[in-house]
Amino acid sequence: ISDQFExxxxxxxxxxxxxxxxxxxNSLIAALTQLGIGGGxxxxxxxxxxxxxxxxxxxxxxxxxxxxxDPETFQMDPAKIEEKITPRTRAILPVxxxxxxxxxERIMSIARKHNLLVVEDACQAWLAExxxxxxxxxxxxxxxSFQTTKHMAMGEGGAIISDDDEFMDRC
Numbered sequence: 001i002s003d004q005f006e007x008x009x010x011x012x013x014x015x016x017x018x019x020x021x022x023x024x025x026n027s028l029i030a031a032l033t034q035l036g037i038g039g040g041x042x043x044x045x046x047x048x049x050x051x052x053x054x055x056x057x058x059x060x061x062x063x064x065x066x067x068x069x070d071p072e073t074f075q076m077d078p079a080k081i082e083e084k085i086t087p088r089t090r091a092i093l094p095v096x097x098x099x100x101x102x103x104x105e106r107i108m109s110i111a112r113k114h115n116l117l118v119v120e121d122a123c124q125a126w127l128a129e130x131x132x133x134x135x136x137x138x139x140x141x142x143x144x145s146f147q148t149t150k151h152m153a154m155g156e157g158g159a160i161i162s163d164d165d166e167f168m169d170r171c
Contacts, residue, residue: 024145
């Protein structure tokens with residue numbers, strides 16, 4: 001059943017690969033870990049999110065660094081990202097919250113400029129789109145949750161998506 005789900009979820013989102021995992025928190029931890037995030041690294045996160053986002057960063061041994069939100073959207077404010085980047089910054093972890101997408105075009109531009117990884121926490125916004133492209137498909141990895149309070153509840157469950165075969169094999 002999980003093989004069928006993984007194929008269908010990847011196809012629906014428009015990516016090559018999907019891996020079903022135990023929950024959204026685990027998807028974030030696995031994605032960050034398999035991208036090489038660890039002790040001494042910093043990961044930029046919004047302060048307005050579910051605790052699992054920050055807990056996943058801490059679980060890798062990295063340090064979460066808060067980037068304030070845009071008060072109109074409650075999403076990470078791209079205008080405030082660069083002031084938080086230090087030589088230890090390795091990744092940006094935007095959270096698409098309330099079903100609303102972050103400004104991924106600006107976030108990806110900043111990530112490319114500073115050679116940073118991007119893991120999208122799309123646990124609360126699956127199928128949301130930006131110009132016809134689904135959230136979770138912009139960065140190095142997209143992470144999802146199917147926990148009871150989500151809009152397609154399975155009791156528990158999660159998924160990681162990516163077009164990077166080597167990364168997905170490690171996951």
